[in-house]
Amino acid sequence: MANASESETLAFPILIGDIGGTNARFWILSDAKAEPQQFPNVRTADFVNIDDALAGEILPNAKQKPLSAILAIAGPIEGDEIALTNCDWVVRPKTMIADLGFKDVLVINDFEAQALAAATLAPEYREPIGPAHEAQIASRVVMGPGTGLGVAGLLRARDMWFPIPAEGGHVDLGPRSERDLQIFPHIERIEGRVAAEQILCGRGLVNLYRALCTADGIEPKFTDPADITSHGLAKSDPQATETLSLFVTYIGRYAGDLALIMMAKGGVYLAGGISQKIIPAFRWPEFRAAFEDKAPHNGLMRQIPTFVVTHPQAALSGLAAFARTPDEFGLNTAGRRWRG
Template identity: 70%
Template sequence: MPKPSNSEAPLPFPILIGDIGGTNARFSILVDAYAEPTQFPNVRTADYETIDEAIQKGVLDKTSLRPRAAILAVAGPIKSDEIPLTNCDWVVRPMQMITGLGLEDVLVVNDFEAQALAIAALSDEHRERIGDTPDGLIASRVVLGPGTGLGVGGLVHAQHTWIAVPGEGGHVDLGPRSKRDLELFPHLEAIEGRISAEQILCGRGLVNLYHAICTADGITPTLKEPADVTSHALAGTDKAAEETVSLFSTYLGRVAGDMALIFMARGGVYLSGGISQKIIPALKKPEFRAGFEDKAPHTELMRSIPTYVVTHPLAALAGLASYARMPTSFGVATEGRRWRA
């Protein structure tokens, strides 16, 4: 009978690694600590009724490799033996996976823990520097990912160990500072009267901000999708879209700077996700770093902290693979999140 386990022992190879998002799930299998992961095509969550079905048909039916263990990164609270996902209808049931998929060991972590693990050792080819600050120290880091929502994860470096810190940093307050902010914020869609960072710094947040700009300026909005806003902004074909992405960069810089101060992230702040990658040209303009550094009385400290965009196409899987290979190099809590046969 499968049961919860707090064991810190390494998971047995081969290990199934999964990054479960709201729209897509990405999987690979790590045969041993020295092999490169075997990648599988992305799985659309809407195409399968359950995650177990997706793993069986999207992975196990397509390979002779038989994983003994699984590490899954999910967007959702891990509070029990049944883990509902935030942005899709799947429910992760580790004990059912053990009996139904032939696994011996299942570890479930937060999706931004996986992103945090990934930034422990990103090479230059998988990151794009924003600003002229030299590379950071081997020190604590932060990752922010504007996407469906705004994910935030910390990576604390202590006693030669990387300790991933999950949280809900995307829901901190974001308030107006400039005259233009004061014109726009009354027109932003709030949640119970509050503007959190995620109300602006995600896909729907981009549209929220675009509509606020149009309303404040008496313009009829014509763009409906986040991709339309970013495309027109980067092409310079819509003034409201241009301002939207410019202000998005400013606000992202402010929140990224706040997170850098919270974690004393001298090792750098990393921006992950598709939105960050798409708007790199805008992030390289002065607005992002200006918002990031404007933290008096700690402006000089902020100027010393580097910022990057993560360009690795499968960063979360890479982070989980790093942990699977060398679990003693990372502090990942397993209590209430690991199940064994």
């Protein structure tokens, strides 16, 4: 493996990949200025591992053979065999080098890639929620409710961006209002506690809806997060509507906490598919009210912008930014980079 003192520059062409639980997305950059060659999404369930997917779908269709790879994965990066959290794939960089011809493989956390994107997103790919403050060149936070709750920090220092991987989805989330106190006793717990991810993700939305129905003595109608959000947005079902209202309230509270922890004057970026689908709910007053309600720092919070990331492949955009200009990022590669 490379150590932190070695050059961060990878040789072009570079394969970049965003590996999720259901889909894997790939681009190839031929050089630092070229537009990427994009490929159709690969369903992870269709292949035994990433090597088979690359050999079967990507490399035969590549205009140029990649020399390097940068992969963003949902899971902890430890050792030479890296298991993904939400699918059966195991990434083995040494095998990729030996069998697929790569000379350099870098693996980072998927929300680090989202943080890299937050540093470089064009304005058309960030939808402002609340006061339209221009994003300062300052530290930022990225969070995204999806299969779980992803979190990363983005520190601005020494004219560079430093992405900070985090496991913020597993911190405690507690009740505050009288309504919360009615609902929280019915939230499904993990070893006795309610972690943020128990509410602020797709399955968490269902947990919240069921708890709300139980508190009201009503039989739940819905089991799919999409049904809850669609009825909530349409305000066609009172329990679904209140669930969605509380969901964005809790995201607002949690995002505000993260913004204070990071002093994220550059803004909080809400990433992922769920965030994009419920943009109208984020425009309800509950989200920004909860975000700003941080006495004695309400005035500070009003100045921190919040955005929904609307880029369809934001993680790949972030990886591409790093591949093109690695010197602009303080990305730690120690223990996460393999060379042939």
